[in-house]
Amino acid sequence: xxxxxxxxxxxxxxxxxxxxxxxxxxxxxxxxxxxxxxxxxxxxxxxxxxxxxxxxxxxxxxxxxxxxxxxxxxxxxxxxxxxxxxxxxxxxxxxxxxxxxxxxxxxxxxxxxxxxxxxxxxxxxxxxxxxxxxxxxxxxxxxxxxxxxxxxxx
Numbered sequence: 001x002x003x004x005x006x007x008x009x010x011x012x013x014x015x016x017x018x019x020x021x022x023x024x025x026x027x028x029x030x031x032x033x034x035x036x037x038x039x040x041x042x043x044x045x046x047x048x049x050x051x052x053x054x055x056x057x058x059x060x061x062x063x064x065x066x067x068x069x070x071x072x073x074x075x076x077x078x079x080x081x082x083x084x085x086x087x088x089x090x091x092x093x094x095x096x097x098x099x100x101x102x103x104x105x106x107x108x109x110x111x112x113x114x115x116x117x118x119x120x121x122x123x124x125x126x127x128x129x130x131x132x133x134x135x136x137x138x139x140x141x142x143x144x145x146x147x148x149x150x151x152x153x154x
């Protein structure tokens with residue numbers, strides 16, 4: 001049976017990631033694993049904003065990141081190592097997982113900008129393709145599937 005000592009949860013605070021957070025925390029509880037929650041400020045999003053408001057944009061994204069991480073900590077009810085990074089999200093997630101010797105990265109299939117993606121968000125897709133660490137992707141349930149979410153098994 002594989003050992004899972006360190007789980008990295010990549011979050012952007014979106015509604016679609018909340019289920020991934022819950023599943024990842026359940027996974028961590030089952031394996032008594034250390035939990036890291038990571039939020040990445042997308043440098044492209046900051047760079048695309050008008051120069052006069054870039055600092056405000058960065059600050060707003062930092063605040064959103066802290067809120068997303070606080071939500072993971074509150075949901076976990078256990079110690080969680082948190083981190084905010086700035087860069088390209090898929091690259092930062094991959095590098096964080098490798099640097100912290102993660103056994104698995106958990107993330108949602110769609111994030112803040114993913115509602116227009118058909119199956120899997122572009123960040124999740126890049127992490128799955130490039131990360132040397134196993135990636136657990138958790139999709140958001142549709143309206144009809146939300147009935148008995150407690151029956152979800154990992």
